[in-house]
Amino acid sequence: MKITYIYHSSFSVEFEDEKVVLIFDYYKGTLPLFDKDSDIFMFVSHKHFDHYSxxxxxxxxxxxxxxxxxxxxxxxxxxxxxxxxxPTISREKIKYVTYDEKYEFIGPSIKQPFLCVKTLKSTDSGVAYIVQCFGKTVYHAGDLNWWIWDEVSEEKNENMTKRFQEEIAKLSGLAIDVAFLPLDPRQEDKFYWGLDYFMKNCNVEVAFPMHMWDKYEIIDTLKEMDISAKYRDKIMEVTGDGQVFNI
Structure with missing residues (x-):
């Protein structure tokens, strides 16, 4: 898989031999150039401005x-x-999904189901995606995260904790090749809670932090913390737009 960090929470995942591309939560930045004959699947997790345009x-x-x-x-x-x-050409190409469902997709040039998509309910808005394709499993969290805020009531934070952990429990037993996970500096001392919980409770090969608001140094902060000792080598070093990884 060829993975390109586009911006914020947006990544592309290319299966180059099969000419299939997955794009997640694109709203700004420079898209890579793909083969014109590629089957492209554009995933949107929810309607917030920093995930959808x-x-x-x-x-x-x-x-x-x-x-x-x-x-x-x-x-x-x-x-x-x-x-x-x-554009009229786009309207017939839109598929709508809801949470806790499973979907199979064919590509315009691959006339049989080959892309399996499962959804989780976000703790904020919309869905998270589990995409299985050519023997690989890709997870994109969207805004499914452990959103704990000091200014929010204890009751709301407890409810958030319950909902987040219930959703992540649905991934139990699933081998995930690539996970795209929020690591948001706005949460201050709780910035790592969601990613840390995910890594300790899911079977993940590699993880890409996202939703960092250009503060990429927060990855090093996490990797230097004792709590990340068991998984820090799985955390990819995202440093800027257009960065390419071959997994």
Whole structure:
């Protein structure tokens, strides 16, 4: 797999031999150049501005073998698409998903199901994705994270803890090749809680921190902490836009 960090929580995952590309939560930044004949699957986890932009639908003008996978919270009717000038070519390529479901997709050029997508319910908005393709399992959290905030009531934080841990428990026994996980400096001393819990309770080969708001040094902060000793070698060093990893 060829993985490119695009920006914030957006990554592309390329299966180059099969000409299949997965793109997650793109809203800004420079997309890699893909083979024009590639089957491209554009995943959107939720509608927040830093995970979704309507400009993604313009990509269908360049790559015709594209499928847009959106949570139902973004569902658009014809009037809405007309008002926002969603390209006609893109409209028939949109598939809507909801949480706790399983879907199978074919590609425009691969005429049989080969992409299995499962969803989890986010602790914030939308869904997280588990994508199984060509014997590999890729997890993208979206905003499914252990969002604990000092300014929030104890009751709400307890509810957050319960919901987060219940969702992660659904991944028990699953071998995950690549995980994209929030590591958000805005949580201050709790910035690592979600990623740490995930790594200690899931079977993960490699993990890419995301949602760092350009503060990439937070990865080193985590890796220097004693709590990360058992998994720090699995944490990829994301340092800037356009960085490429071969996994």
């Amino acid at each position: 309507k400009k993604i639908f313009e990509i269908a003008n360049e790559y015709q073998n594209i499928t847009f996978i959106l949570p139902k919270e973004i569902k658009m009717n014809v009037k809405y698409m007309d008002r926002w000038n969603i």
